[in-house]
Amino acid sequence: MALQITEQNGTFLMNGKLNSSTTRSFIIHFEYIIEQHQNVVLNIDGVTQIDHDGLEGIKTLTAIALRQHKMFSVIGNGCKDIYQDFNCSQVA
Template identity: 60%
Template sequence: MALGILEQNGTFELQGSLTTGTTRSFIIHFEHIINTVKNVTVNIDKVNTIDASGVDALKTLIAIALRSNNVFSVVGNGCKDIYDDYRSAVGA
């Protein structure tokens, strides 16, 4: 399944799957946005699938924003997979 990105009131809403097949274009797209907008917010409420590559993509964009002294925030409930991956990464 594809990944859709809609901008609404300054928040970018992701829809679909953030997986190996979509992460490269996702990173390229948001790297450009991070370089032009100081504060980027991504809502993952409508992400139905995310794999390790998708989680790594979010981490990559956070790191890119930090290097640029910008902010990249992830909000929303999204799919359970992202929280399971985060918990395992921090040892919770």
């Protein structure tokens, strides 16, 4: 399944796979959204798979938002592997 992104009450809902074949368009799409909004909330409840490239894409968008002094949040319970990687990268 391709990655589908919809917006509902200011939250962007993702459904599908965030992997090497969908990450580039995901980054391009959300770069534009970050430019247009002060606060971007990404709900990953519908994400069924995320690989290393997808995770790096989320990290890239977090850095872009930070440079632009914008808020970028990831919420939801989809694909629990993402939380382990973020927790490990926060420890230093």
